[in-house]
Amino acid sequence: MDILNALVAILNFVVIPAASxxxxxxxxxxxxxxxxxxxxxxxxxxxxxxxxxxALVILVTWGLQAIGIDxxxxxxxxxxxxxxxxLCSVFVLGTDRTVYRFYxxxxxxxxxxxxxxxxxxxxxxxxxxxxxxxDEIRFDDGARFLVSVQQFRAWTGLSEGLxxxxxxxxxxxxxxxxxxxxxxxxxRSRAGKAMRAYSDNEDLALLSxxxxxxxxxxxxxxxxxxxxxxxxxxGLDKSFKAFNYFQILLPIFAAAIVGxxxxxxxxxxxxxxxxxxxxxxxxxxxxIANYLxxxxxGLLQLLSTEYKFAVSFVILIVVLLFRPTGLFRGKxx
Amino acid sequence: xxxxxxxxxxxxxxxxxxxxxxxxTLTVDKGQIAVIVGxxxxxxxxxxKAVFGMLNLRxxxxxxxxEDITALTPQERVRKGMGFVPQTHNIFPTMTVEENLEMGAFxxxxxxxxxxxxxxxxxxAVADKRKQNAGELSGGQRQQVAVGRALMxxxxxLMLDEPTAGVSPIVxxxxxxxxxxxxxxxxxxxxxxxxxxxxxxIADIGYVLVQGANRYTDSGQALLADPEVRRTFxxx
Numbered sequence: 408m409d410i411l412n413a414l415v416a417i418l419n420f421v422v423i424p425a426a427s428x429x430x431x432x433x434x435x436x437x438x439x440x441x442x443x444x445x446x447x448x449x450x451x452x453x454x455x456x457x458x459x460x461x462a463l464v465i466l467v468t469w470g471l472q473a474i475g476i477d478x479x480x481x482x483x484x485x486x487x488x489x490x491x492x493x494l495c496s497v498f499v500l501g502t503d504r505t506v507y508r509f510y511x512x513x514x515x516x517x518x519x520x521x522x523x524x525x526x527x528x529x530x531x532x533x534x535x536x537x538x539x540x541x542d543e544i545r546f547d548d549g550a551r552f553l554v555s556v557q558q559f560r561a562w563t564g565l566s567e568g569l570x571x572x573x574x575x576x577x578x579x580x581x582x583x584x585x586x587x588x589x590x591x592x593x594x595r596s597r598a599g600k601a602m603r604a605y606s607d608n609e610d611l612a613l614l615s616x617x618x619x620x621x622x623x624x625x626x627x628x629x630x631x632x633x634x635x636x637x638x639x640x641x642g643l644d645k646s647f648k649a650f651n652y653f654q655i656l657l658p659i660f661a662a663a664i665v666g667x668x669x670x671x672x673x674x675x676x677x678x679x680x681x682x683x684x685x686x687x688x689x690x691x692x693x694x695i696a697n698y699l700x701x702x703x704x705g706l707l708q709l710l711s712t713e714y715k716f717a718v719s720f721v722i723l724i725v726v727l728l729f730r731p732t733g734l735f736r737g738k739x740x
Numbered sequence: 741x742x743x744x745x746x747x748x749x750x751x752x753x754x755x756x757x758x759x760x761x762x763x764x765t766l767t768v769d770k771g772q773i774a775v776i777v778g779x780x781x782x783x784x785x786x787x788x789k790a791v792f793g794m795l796n797l798r799x800x801x802x803x804x805x806x807e808d809i810t811a812l813t814p815q816e817r818v819r820k821g822m823g824f825v826p827q828t829h830n831i832f833p834t835m836t837v838e839e840n841l842e843m844g845a846f847x848x849x850x851x852x853x854x855x856x857x858x859x860x861x862x863x864x865a866v867a868d869k870r871k872q873n874a875g876e877l878s879g880g881q882r883q884q885v886a887v888g889r890a891l892m893x894x895x896x897x898l899m900l901d902e903p904t905a906g907v908s909p910i911v912x913x914x915x916x917x918x919x920x921x922x923x924x925x926x927x928x929x930x931x932x933x934x935x936x937x938x939x940x941x942i943a944d945i946g947y948v949l950v951q952g953a954n955r956y957t958d959s960g961q962a963l964l965a966d967p968e969v970r971r972t973f974x975x976x
Contacts, residue, residue: 597846600835600839600842600843601843601846603832603834603835603839604832604835604839604843604846607832607833607834607835608829608831608832608833610826610829611826611829611830611831611832611843611889612832612843613814613815614814614815614818614824614826615818615843615844615846615847615889616815616818616819616846616847617843617846
């Protein structure tokens, strides 16, 4: 029985939160890795694209709620998501037209594009705060739990409870769907293959008649869709706060680099690796040790949660030192 | 005399201020194999790039099938019937062989499956690996994929920049055999070769370039028989 309780506790406090956090990171890292593969620079504005897009989704959600539309148990934000993606894509394409295209035509070094993206990041950062403010916003309506602790206890008779929030279940489902659609698009469709060809060998893609501006536009739109989806899921799961999205940029880059920059499969794996490491290192394992018959002195918490970003840093440094191309052989940084 | 299918006459130009090409002329007829040889730095690859429009010409003109294409970009020249196989980076390494060929046919709106079947027929070794990533193949097979990719647009002129660079002599012979087969289907071939002797063996016309200008022009066999050419360029 105690072993079962220990398992349930691990599921409840480690596996489920890490999986949904990992899914959010994976979606974010996919966007970063696509931009890196096609446009060949690390987009520092990605975190704030998530924030800006999510702010738009929240505004549309409020609009929908005001005219009395909701999705019942499912958050209304999911209905607002496609509209938010469309609006944010228009904005991001605008940044490409006004900022990045200039440097692309000049064939500038990647570092110049990175610095340009830092500028775009600050602008989006400020815009988001102007549009929706700096306060914490909860926008998850509908049902809160798919499985609540009380229900679980009543079903199983275990003393340890397990909860699965609607936002977590939706995160996992939406991420699975988005990854499936993306990988299918990249491996089957003509446009997806053209994107991969352009990422593989730009000059040969040009010779083959692939229009680079089309590939670039498509990449921005897909990366934005992934970013806004990730941002909205993160906001539903943990509440929206503009600053959080700036901070989440670090674990997202860690995820993309661990998986191998430019490799979409690596980005997904990297997202989960970073999330599971972060949660496992900051979770106090005392309770589980107790169930297993140990009586530890302390909390068995390796790192307090305030330092969770240190985990991403350490992973990043270890990977860059020992395997710069990442686990799935992406491009080296 | 009618104008040859490809005619690049009196080309002058280079990448910066100094010209690399100083009055280079290349012509290829339908179904002919033309080979450009010459010492290092003679401008062999540059001459081919100029024919393909990857280099701005200061002087000279290029015509294909009687049409002046001097002002066209490389992409536009592909649509006019030129196929180009660069010396390096000539495949999409993380895409399968089949996807490489598909990308070769990217500009084609029609059904290209029969062209793909022809390419597979020409390169059976590659056909066996159609689902494998091109980057995982051997050097010779990669070159075959690269040539196959260029053939997917059904070009009338195929340009090869040192197709046998870095492959073993056996693979080289095999590649040359395939190139002869391609030429027999009526496609004109223009290639730059480091392995001058073997390349001239199969050449209908050979150009010996020195300092960006034609030094000798004759049939491959005649160049091989010319004692002067043998002594200076073929090592005796």
